[in-house]
Amino acid sequence: MTDRLDRETFAAFVRENQTQFYRLAYGYVHDPDTALDLVQDAVLKALQKLDGLRHPEYLRTWFYRVLVNECISHLRKNRQAALPLLEDVAAAEPEEKPDPAAMRAMVLRLPPDLQAVVFLRFYEDMKLADIAAATGTNLNTVKTRLYRALRLLRTDFNEAEVI
Secondary structure: OOOOOOHHHHHHHHHHHHHHHHHHHHHHHOOHHHHHHHHHHHHHHHHHOHHHOOOHHHHHHHHHHHHHHHHHHHHHHOHHHHOOOHHHHHHOOOOOOOOHHHHHHHHHOOOHHHHHHHHHHHHOOOOHHHHHHHHOOOHHHHHHHHHHHHHHHHHHHHHHHHO
16 A cells, blocks of 8 residues: 555545635635636646655645645735735724724735735634644744734734724
8 A cells, every 4th residue: 555645535635625725815815716726726736746745644734835835926926916905904994803804905915924824824723833834834933923924913903993
């Protein structure tokens, strides 16, 4: 018996988790078509490198890493597409709690490495150790990025309340 993951198992994994993958990609780009394209590109890349996955038990974090890298690459190439809701946030009346669209817009203003940590932690409910594996960084770096992102989001939120 081999340690390698077969294509049928990978296809079942993608089918079972396609909603979460789409939600993560959509959180980055806030465009349904682009999110679908990013998931499709990540699946294609993962299929091409499936033989390189030596430990099938890490499939989830390995694929999230592929998907996050696709999303970050897209954002770097298309920087303007990463900020679709900023006008809406600026025009919104401050409230006690920002609505989800306003919060998403605040997250989208963060640098891509901070966005990744926030999306994986709060939108995908991943543990910090899993985020470290998915992003290819060490645990302390993930913690630092998360605290930095939260500090920046808190500052944005407080400024929105003052305005």
